Amino acid sequence: MKIFVLGVNSRLGPHVVRSCEEGHSLRLADVTDVASDRHETCRVDLSNPDDVIAAVEGMDAVVNCTVERQDPRRAFDVNTRGCFNMMRASVDAGVKRVINTGPHFAIAGPSYETFDYAMVPDMPPHPGVGLYAHSKGAGQEICRIFASQHDIHVLTLLFYNFRDHDDTERGNNHPFAVSWRDAGDAVRLALEVEADRLYSRCEVFNVHAVPHAVFSNEKTLRVLGFNPRDDLGFAWRK
Amino acid sequence: MKILITSSASEVGRILVEGLGEAHQVVATDLPGGAGGDVVACSLDADDATQALVAGVDAIVHVADLPVTAAEAFGRVDNAQVDFHSRCTYNLLKAAVGEGVEHVIYLSSLALFASCDPAWDVTERWAPQPSTDIDTLKHAIGEFTCREFARERQIKVTCLRTGELNRDDLIRAVFKALSSPPSEWEVYHLESDGDGRRFDISKAAGAGLFNGGRP
Numbered sequence: 001m002k003i004f005v006l007g008v009n010s011r012l013g014p015h016v017v018r019s020c021e022e023g024h025s026l027r028l029a030d031v032t033d034v035a036s037d038r039h040e041t042c043r044v045d046l047s048n049p050d051d052v053i054a055a056v057e058g059m060d061a062v063v064n065c066t067v068e069r070q071d072p073r074r075a076f077d078v079n080t081r082g083c084f085n086m087m088r089a090s091v092d093a094g095v096k097r098v099i100n101t102g103p104h105f106a107i108a109g110p111s112y113e114t115f116d117y118a119m120v121p122d123m124p125p126h127p128g129v130g131l132y133a134h135s136k137g138a139g140q141e142i143c144r145i146f147a148s149q150h151d152i153h154v155l156t157l158l159f160y161n162f163r164d165h166d167d168t169e170r171g172n173n174h175p176f177a178v179s180w181r182d183a184g185d186a187v188r189l190a191l192e193v194e195a196d197r198l199y200s201r202c203e204v205f206n207v208h209a210v211p212h213a214v215f216s217n218e219k220t221l222r223v224l225g226f227n228p229r230d231d232l233g234f235a236w237r238k
Numbered sequence: 239m240k241i242l243i244t245s246s247a248s249e250v251g252r253i254l255v256e257g258l259g260e261a262h263q264v265v266a267t268d269l270p271g272g273a274g275g276d277v278v279a280c281s282l283d284a285d286d287a288t289q290a291l292v293a294g295v296d297a298i299v300h301v302a303d304l305p306v307t308a309a310e311a312f313g314r315v316d317n318a319q320v321d322f323h324s325r326c327t328y329n330l331l332k333a334a335v336g337e338g339v340e341h342v343i344y345l346s347s348l349a350l351f352a353s354c355d356p357a358w359d360v361t362e363r364w365a366p367q368p369s370t371d372i373d374t375l376k377h378a379i380g381e382f383t384c385r386e387f388a389r390e391r392q393i394k395v396t397c398l399r400t401g402e403l404n405r406d407d408l409i410r411a412v413f414k415a416l417s418s419p420p421s422e423w424e425v426y427h428l429e430s431d432g433d434g435r436r437f438d439i440s441k442a443a444g445a446g447l448f449n450g451g452r453p
Binding site for chain 1: 283284314316317320321324325328329331332335367368369370375378379382383386387389390392
């Protein structure tokens with residue numbers, strides 16, 4: 001599969017590359033210069049539609065690891081309008097699958113904070129009005145609408161907290177955490193899962209490896225076959 | 239009541255400035271590409287200018303009709319529309335919350351249901367089914383933004399989804415909506431009684447936003 005990875009210089013990007021580079025052909029992109037001896041690289045500003053159209057050409061799938069959390073203009077440029085440009089270019093280029101990534105609160109914003117447990121990723125999205133969550137949530141809504149209207153699958157992976165796989169420190173017991181390398185593997189699984197295993201053309205997954213169950217990862221385990229190498233449940237053991 | 243009307247240089251904006259101006263103190267604004275005369279230019283960025291624009295206002299009528307010149311200046315119309323209906327709308331509402339504005343009326347479109355079978359009796363309870371055509375998608379993005387502010391109880395939002403609407407019906411609907419803010423988020427479908435009205439407007443009629451009921 002020819003895969004275009006956006007935001008490869010993000011924290012998540014290198015782990016996606018590491019997980020996907022065996023067996024797939026990668027084109028790596030970021031808004032900053034990308035260094036790679038092994039893969040095709042390019043510089044892409046997701047808010048520039050011409051950049052995106054040129055870079056998506058000839059690809060089978062797109063992975064979006066881009067993020068902007070704080071700048072009030074760039075957050076919408078990247079997280080919202082960037083998703084529009086990515087989806088428009090992907091549809092026009094005949095791309096069949098997009099893997100979008102984002103924070104858990106792109107779906108489960110503050111109005112869900114007081115819910116007890118078993119929050120699934122298919123809840124009605126309510127990111128709230130925080131800049132990061134809202135701009136990502138709007139981007140996800142654009143992805144959903146494109147998938148509902150065109151022959152393209154969008155699989156969105158939601159994350160919350162990451163830790164290094166060899167970090168065994170107790171106390172960092174976050175209720176929605178995954179190791180970086182398992183996060184990269186989740187992206188690969190989302191790229192490779194057969195379309196007939198998906199209920200719709202837009203599916204969202206909670207990606208974590210903890211037993212807390214405030215946020216359910218059952219769908220991720222069942223549909224994607226996610227089997228994390230790093231069980232972070234140790235952080236919860238006495 | 240002091241009312242801010244956005245996109246005041248647009249056709250709908252001009253109608254509302256004139257129609258509401260008899261009963262209310264109206265502040266007309268538009269993006270720099272559309273402003274002129276008595277229309278205050280504001281880019282709706284996350285800055286002091288937007289904050290000053292909404293200060294002291296009781297309600298906002300967000301017409302949300304991007305000036306052609308502003309769209310051209312952006313390079314691509316579709317990107318300009320996404321930016322305006324997401325970022326600019328977000329900045330407007332964020333500033334409004336900060337200044338204690340109570341109520342926003344967002345003008346959306348019944349084009350969100352254009353793909354529905356005309357035989358279906360579509361009401362406000364239906365989920366919009368927008369196409370990815372930017373003239374429809376932009377309203378889905380704008381509604382999404384407004385709804386989050388309303389659902390978080392940051393500000394009250396009335397969403398008026400309009401089809402073909404004559405001048406008097408438009409003014410009456412907005413005028414009445416201004417006088418009865420919702421508890422958080424309320425949607426009304428509005429379409430004048432022309433040839434073959436397609437959508438059920440009985441909710442708007444029941445709330446007094448419309449003179450008549452179903453044809």
